[in-house]
Amino acid sequence: MTDTRTQILDLAERAIRLRGYHAVSFRDLADEMGIKSASIHYHFRQKHDLGLAVVDRYATRIADLIGPAGALDWPEALRAFCDVYKDALYQSDLQCLCSILASESSGLPDEVADRVAEFFRNNINWLMASLPDNISDKRSQALAAQTAVQGAMTVAVSLKDYSVMDLTIERLCAPLQ
Known part of the structure; x- marks a missing residue:
């Protein structure tokens, strides 16, 4: 059986990925779980605490899936x-959590917006660490990969057409084969 905190995080992540940060409330989460909103506050004092926990858990999950840098x-x-991005799309049919939050970053609590930016910086640094030494502008290459995959996921979800993701990945990886 899943503990209450994990259930809250699961529901909050899904809700944010579906509707965005500002459309999620403690009351809605509590109603969905069949508990009082005070129970949500027991685990997460304020909404930004919940937001930070959701982002941290998501970032850790992605980092674990891609493995150590280099x-x-x-x-x-x-x-x-x-x-990792393709599997996430196929398994959830949802946008990347941090992509949704990034689109709302100007209205997010600073701590949450900073954590989302950190997620992307970590991904870019991870990609840069894997590039060969003879690449002169590793940051540009890493940014191109991050934005291509992130953008493809966004468009694939919007069009409800996974081939967008498949074609983008195929084109991105083709020069390497």
């Missing part, structure tokens, strides 16, 4: 990175 060479690293 552990894979570039073709394998890029494929692993793309596969």
Whole structure:
């Protein structure tokens, strides 16, 4: 049986990925769980505390899936990175949590917006660590990969067409084969 805190995090993550940060309330989460909103406040004092916990858990999950920075060479690293996003899309049919939050970043509590930016910086640094030494502008290459995959996920969800993700990944990885 899943503990209450984990259930809250699961519901909050799904709700944010569906509706955005500002459309999620403690009352809605409590109603969905069949508990009082005070029970949500017991685990997360304020909404930004919940937001931070959701982002941290998501970022840790993604980091665990892609593995340590520099552990894979570039073709394998890029494929692993793309596969994490592709699998997330296929399994959930939802947008990346941090992509949704990034689109709302100007209205988020600073701590939450900073944590979302950190998620993307970590991804970019992870990609840069896997690029070969002969690449002169690793940051540009890493940014291109992050934005291509993130953008493809956004468009695929909007169009309800996973081939957008598949084609983008295929094109991104093609020069490496």
